[in-house]
Amino acid sequence: MVKIYKNKSVQAFKPDPYVMTVLNCMMWVFYGMPFVHPDSTLVWTINGAGLIMELIYVSVFLIYSNWPIRRKILVVLLIEVIFMAAVVLVTMLALHTTKKRTLVVGILAIIFNIGMYASPLTVMKRVIKTRSVKYMPFYLSLANFANGLIWTVYALLKFDINLLVDPPKPSLFLCYRVWFQRLSISEDVSVYLMIVRSFFFLSEQLPNGLGALSGLVQLILYAIYYKSTKWDDEPEKPTANVQLSRTNNNNA
Template sequence: MLTLYYGLLKGLHDGFLIITINSIGCAIEAFYLIVFLIYAPGKVRIYTIKLVVLFNVGASGLILLSTSFVGKASQRLNVVGWICAVFSVCVFAAPLSIMRQVIKTKSVEYMPFALSFCLTLSAIMWFFYGLLLSDYFIASPNILGFLFGIAQMILYLVFKNSKKEALPEFKLHEMPPNDTVPTTAVQEAIGNTATSERNDVVVTVV
């Protein structure tokens, strides 16, 4: 949204690609949020709505309002450009937590290679776009995006064949009729409380 605002300040001639691409991006992200809010649990839904209101309405609205008081158009463009650059750096730094999880768990389950590759390619293209137009508010943050994208792909290649540590297997054989299945070991493995009454019970937790 902020980059879209930045493109509008540049004007349709200089900011056409920024306006069109970020308009599509806003629409797609809005669709993602709607789908997430439909299927998210109650507490998560409320928390997400608070974040959306805080950042998309509160922070963005405050930035739009405060920068509107900047007199000259060129100064307003520079102020918004710096703000966009800072938020872009935050976006590119966000995957650090995922990279830390990959190193800790030795699993790339939540860091698909295709996403890292496309983000890296996008950062490269936007870097050269900003560089060729001498728009360093666009070019500079994408240097960081390129570096983090390369780091993610390297991590993926390192850990793609690593297997997550499996939970121990528990088997309870030949339980007496109408007896309750002991669940202590099962609870330790899956964190749930469950009992069942069956004849000749065989319980396997993998």
């Protein structure tokens, strides 16, 4: 953003990650509301701060981009606002319990979280094509990697991953059977709930895992193409054609 402000132009920087993150933050802010998912103050405060920051970034693109790019950003933002308004209306009018609202809005939030982490793919495509990381912000890639990695580790600490990779131990089944017998629930239901719990764990970790992977790929690309990148402050090297023309002029 500092480079865009200094040059008074967005040059070849892509607004895709920032525009996609706006929708992602709006969805998570709505998810953290007390009437959707109670006791989620940290969710809506963190994503609310992120939403403000992303709107500032998008505003910079709107100010310093040409009309075709500006029109594209405005159209996408309008679609996001309309979609978000529809989600809020349907959730509040059709879903009357916080459990149902949490389920529906949570699924949408996970989907758009994946979209946010996948949005830098357009930037990575340009990096590979031009063999230059000039327009791929390093600190954004580093932040995506760190954010996805930290949230993945945090969630793993709250869940026994052995349940996903190892067969359940007999003692574990015995504990579940005793517990569910006290609740007058069959053992088949207990196994089903274990599977459901594992499924929701994977669905929660998929976006964060993809975010860490996406950030890691960007950092690897940055390391590969850093030396071949021509930065603004580097003088341009004369090409072979220019050198040849100068030689011909001297001979003449």
